[in-house]
Amino acid sequence: MSKENFAKVRRTWLGLLNMVLAMSSMTAVTGGAKADVRIAESDVFYERGLGLCGSEILRGTTLEVVQFLLLMGQYLQGTQKSVQAWTVHGLAVKAALQLGLHSRNASKSFSTLEQEMRKRTWYGCVVLDRTLSMTFGRPAAIPDNYVKLDLPSKRDFDESSALVNDKTTFLSLTFFNSTITLYKQLWNVLDLLYGQNIGCDDPLPTTEVISNIFSMEQWLFSWERSLDPNLQLISTFQLDSMPRDPITSSFEYYSWKFRVILSLRYLNLRVLLHRPVLVKFIAASRSQNRDPQDLKLLQQMGMNSMQICIESAMEVIGIVHGVVSEPGWKHSLLGAWWFSLYYTFNAALVIIGAVWVYRDKSLSTTPITAQAKEAEKYPGLAAEALSKLDDGNRLVDRCRYYLEQFNAVLVSSEPDANGAIPPFPSLNSARGTLPPADFGLSPFGMELGEFMMDDDLVAMIDRQGILSMEPGSAYHP
Incomplete structure (x- = not known):
């Protein structure tokens, strides 16, 4: 990003990055910062990400948007904005279904890497759906008979890094x-x-x-x-x-x-x-x-x-x-x-x-x-x-x-x-x-x-x- 001076970075990708940073700030415990300080810091990233992707989240036409909505829903749950968390989760599920993330046939034309990314994102929707149904006491948005994909699997593209x-x-x-x-x-x-x-x-x-x-x-x-x-x-x-x-x-x-x-x-x-x-x-x-x-x-x-x-x-x-x-x-x-x-x-x-x-x-x-x-x-x-x-x-x-x-x-x-x-x-x-x-x-x-x-x-x-x-x-x- 630095080499390209942010010129070729997609807004949705940059929005997703900001949502990752918002979640990291919200859940961090090792630094010893008080909750109100962490919430204020994380809100800066959240507002920036929302500004970048605000016009895209209602369209829900890309995998990045679904991932953005998933993290956004979890972030809102952590800031006690339960009404918004439930609404955003609904948008994520609808976008995932629209993209066919739940379907093996719809993913056949994608590369192996993209198939695995789509599968893991779909299961992210499923896990969060069950969690919100349990904690909010509401009916689940994804019926169990919609969950038919194989479990995520280890592939060659899961490369090691300097950290993990x-x-x-x-x-x-x-x-x-x-x-x-x-x-x-x-x-x-x-x-x-x-x-x-x-x-x-x-x-x-x-x-x-x-x-x-x-x-x-x-x-x-x-x-x-x-x-x-x-x-x-x-x-x-x-x-x-x-x-x-x-x-x-x-x-x-x-x-x-x-x-x-x-x-x-x-x-x-x-x-x-x-x-x-x-x-x-x-x-x-x-x-x-x-x-x-x-x-x-x-x-x-x-x-x-x-x-x-x-x-x-x-x-x-x-x-x-x-x-x-x-x-x-x-x-x-x-x-x-x-x-x-x-x-x-x-x-x-x-x-x-x-x-x-x-x-x-x-x-x-x-x-x-x-x-x-x-x-x-x-x-x-x-x-x-x-x-x-x-x-x-x-x-x-x-x-x-x-x-x-x-x-x-x-x-x-x-x-x-x-x-x-x-x-x-x-x-x-x-x-x-x-x-x-x-x-x-x-x-x-x-x-x-x-x-x-x-x-x-x-x-x-x-x-x-x-x-x-x-x-x-x-x-x-």
Whole structure:
């Protein structure tokens, strides 16, 4: 570019470069800059890229434009502009379909390099589509039967560079493919257990819920066994065994980073998979007309599922807390901060609901297990993790505030000496003072995310009962 004095550089290519720089600035953690500083820096690149490609994004006629829209959608998700993120993602999907990125036949006339670029871009659309459907609680834009291409493959054009060697490049591709196959199951979970977030179906019977969960657990087990040895899932215990001195090998560093990210994606999906059983327990706790037979079935078959849900949520919080508490190179092992925030916040809310179920003697046929007692400390641990996740980030601080309030309700409502617990609380009467005025952002990345006032989250939870976890949406906590 310098040699040509920018004279022969396409505007869309230059716009894409600026969007890469915007994403890099937004997600950087090694420099120690506060979130507001990084957001201001990244916004310069974002506005510059939008200025270069603004007239092209509605046409969507080139591969670069689709790539630009994909990065733009992720960037907007990180700046809490959820309405815009969802709209931009729709443009990316429509442009990808228009270009035939989903079609093997449409790509036949292109070179091997271009075929692979088109395939990887299409799978980028698919992965982001599943992610947004999960986090926003909305129907996916790409049906699963549209996803028929072979997985991305290693080719001769994946050359090594001064920064990343061939071995690391191949590991990155393997990591991408592992995410694609994992999110294939995310589609199945959203489809079978959450009605694709459409919100029109009646709640599934308990037997059908547990049957679906069992079959998908088998698939997840097979997926985990198929992972590359350098991408094996990690536990909080293994975090402690990581080397403390800085790692000089890029392959070893990225192997650790990919393992951490892939583990969080897997654990979050497992929480999502087993959460419908918790929903049923909570619904039973608030029902005046319980079905005794259904409750008995739930108690016999659902407790194991709820334990798995709690274990997975605890591992999510444990991993995030373990990473953000480490100095040096380990602190950069998480992915983009907004995904770590979502995983942690969601896991903490699930644990709060599960602990409440265990305390209700009319729901649980067994005394509070050691696991359930241990889980009680994790909402507080999650709040502590968020305090270290991203310094100066108002959205993270707001979510941390709400977790502290929820945890205060949980602690203040512990069983008395006779084992009795108070009624399910109203948060409006237990939450204490309002959050500071600068917490102007909602912890929800939904269409109401930019407009909720301080009272709205609490009011919504009070209307539905804390942690109502509506079965019609994968996101609603």
